[in-house]
Amino acid sequence: MKKRVLTGDRPTGKLHIGHLKGSLLNRVKLQDEYEQFILIANIQGLTDNYNNPDKIRNSIEELLCDYYAVGIDFDKSTVYIQSEAPEVHEIFIYLSNFVSIQKILHNPTLKTEIEQKNFEKSTPLGFFIYPIHQAADILLVNADLVPVGRDQAPMIEDCREIARKFNQTYGKKILNEPQPLFGVTVNVPGIDGNAKMGKSLNNAIYLADSEKELREKVFRIKTDPNRIHATDPGTVEGNVVFIYHDLFNPNLDEVNDLKERYKKGKVGDVEVKQKLFEAMNNVLTPIRERRQEAEKIKKQLLERAIEGSRKVSKIGREIADQMKEVMQMKFSRI
């Protein structure tokens, strides 16, 4: 029997090349090796967008198109929508007796996010509980593995602890203790040099971008700011244009040649960027084409996700019923 993997996204916008390199391509690999579930976390997406539901709603179909475009196979992976498997909310409630609010308040990721969102004085309960709601996502499908970055390891550890406490309290192993699945961490900076790529920063290259948009963005990439003329020697390390070359250009000779000439002041930005554009366009063109295909069938993709949700809902119902059973709260008719 294949092990179960759970991954997913909040539907808060289209996916970009950071997602592609950071997680999407990994999922395309994982779907052959594991029983993969991909969660579209719309209810968690609402926690900090509750007054902007349009954004979440529209992003769901964008996500589905992005998944299809990169090669997520809806037959191999179970793509599902959080709101359509509502057992997660029930399981969340059952888990909530096994974690303290003090522990949640010490979660470093949540702390940082609360500061970023100016939630210090008024933290919406929905936002506050999301780390535990995420644990419920994992336990809903009794996932064996959760692909995460090293920085998210404590989140998985908390989930394991909650599962363990539940099992111990009721004397039966109902919940799986999931393991983190660490991959190679790929951080893709924004075209402005910012370490993070994102919509609000207006520095992202989207999978949905047209060839024209791609070219325009590649030519906007911030390079070495100390290099005024093409004949000035430049720095390659930490230079976004070369980080992208390393990520997208399979022609190592070309990349090394460009780097050498850049360091010596023997190549202009235009040539470096034109070659990057060509390399990226080679990678992104088939994705873009599949994405256009996806746009035409997005109602069907949504239908597949609803079907997936129904499958997850059934799995979740079984888990929730097992939890109720050991809590002695399972009732059956006479």
Added chain:
Amino acid sequence: MKKRVLTGDRPTGKLHIGHLKGSLLNRVKLQDEYEQFILIANIQGLTDNYNNPDKIRNSIEELLCDYYAVGIDFDKSTVYIQSEAPEVHEIFIYLSNFVSIQKILHNPTLKTEIEQKNFEKSTPLGFFIYPIHQAADILLVNADLVPVGRDQAPMIEDCREIARKFNQTYGKKILNEPQPLFGVTVNVPGIDGNAKMGKSLNNAIYLADSEKELREKVFRIKTDPNRIHATDPGTVEGNVVFIYHDLFNPNLDEVNDLKERYKKGKVGDVEVKQKLFEAMNNVLTPIRERRQEAEKIKKQLLERAIEGSRKVSKIGREIADQMKEVMQMKFSRI
């Protein structure tokens, strides 16, 4: 159309004469005037008893027998079990974006309970969120009225505020703003004189008590501690034996006569208590007899409660779906 009323109990033990006078008899009246829902809050009962599920499980059938005994009519009132209408958990999650953790932390009732339970340093999340989960109980059935004591008015106000915010955010009146229904507050002290009657205080007279237990407890009632001999003048005000006479003895002449003689030191405790026992036994005998009847059919009563839960589950599904609709998270198949 009749207005909807929601009342209920946590199944944490048998009901006593405090419940009888404080709420049960009121519910028997309400069921004729309103569409009454009576919630057995087993999941909330677990929040501070999660490691003692036996207690909650066993108390459910005790509650059902108590309800039947006092005259709750399972045809007129919809008795239901919280865990069997799991939509409440989903609605809780949808509401959780509309209240802050700071607001919950300032809830005076919760604050007191956290102190009483020594939860200051480690407050289980499930316990912390119960006031909002209670709001979800109310909104699950879109109750118009909730019978509460004056001290619980802020809880209803919080529920109204959450409902109002939800409706305002999504521009549609989905959730009813419930009103508190204040009755005459009846406080029944324990037989030891403690202002509260409760199992842990070992000072309660239960509806399930036998005649022998009733007599024994009545004769254990703490009277005026300054009155050593039957010939000493005694104090009537605040004297439990007379508080009970006022609550249970319909013979006002007898009560007044006993009070006058007590004040003058012209009656012994034995006579006062014997007359109280007779009065209370008159009230409690039919309840006790119906309770014995209930014990024999408690599987059927449980069945009725499961049926009731199914009805509530349907109502809750509709409300949850309407909430999803305005949050733009309702999906339907092609």
